[in-house]
Amino acid sequence: QVQLVQSGAEVKKPGSSVKVSCKASGGTFSSYAISWVRQAPGQGLEWMGGIIPIFGTANYAQKFQGRVTITADESTSTAYMELSSLRSEDTAVYYCASGQVLEGWGQGTLVTVSS
Amino acid sequence: EIVLTQSPATLSLSPGERATLSCRASQSVSSYLAWYQQKPGQAPRLLIYDASNRATGIPARFSGSGSGTDFTLTISSLEPEDFAVYYCQQRSNWPRFTFGPGTKVDIK
Numbered sequence: 001q002v003q004l005v006q007s008g009a010e011v012k013k014p015g016s017s018v019k020v021s022c023k024a025s026g027g028t029f030s031s032y033a034i035s036w037v038r039q040a041p042g043q044g045l046e047w048m049g050g051i052i053p054i055f056g057t058a059n060y061a062q063k064f065q066g067r068v069t070i071t072a073d074e075s076t077s078t079a080y081m082e083l084s085s086l087r088s089e090d091t092a093v094y095y096c097a098s099g100q101v102l103e104g105w106g107q108g109t110l111v112t113v114s115s
Numbered sequence: 116e117i118v119l120t121q122s123p124a125t126l127s128l129s130p131g132e133r134a135t136l137s138c139r140a141s142q143s144v145s146s147y148l149a150w151y152q153q154k155p156g157q158a159p160r161l162l163i164y165d166a167s168n169r170a171t172g173i174p175a176r177f178s179g180s181g182s183g184t185d186f187t188l189t190i191s192s193l194e195p196e197d198f199a200v201y202y203c204q205q206r207s208n209w210p211r212f213t214f215g216p217g218t219k220v221d222i223k
Contacts, residue, residue: 047212059210101149105158
């Protein structure tokens, strides 16, 4: 099973962007789907989008279309999620997860958006 | 977009009791339905995939059933560590996913 380690917590100003990384080990990175899921404080899970590194094309939830970019670097087995035009409602824990069923999860990255 | 509805929102039970959680899809998802458990401060953990298959290391007291639009997660006898929030998730239009809003199982 692939292990996922995410980058550390971020504090951002409204209107700025954040880029969260997710480094994979223990599996064949290129062939795994990597999804990004976020969870606002006290709320449920929300799928944002995903990518299969070997194909390189990302898919996004309609809600985030145009504001999120998901990429993958096969050379470092790392996936990235960049969210732009941040607002306070984007304050959440952001998780990466692997597989067609989400069997492996990163530890989560808290992104706080505050002026 | 496929919408998942979970019921009840909260389930109050005692250790040793049986828990039955429901997930309903707005359209058929075939058997492409998974269940996750999440405890406070932790990432979700996959319990059941494709409606009825237990993930690696998941105890036999967890079972899933259903197909099409109606699914059930059953915990046969609640252990203290089972009190948590449970989410269903569909992947019938993979690589797009949706999650249900969750059911909280708390101690009565």
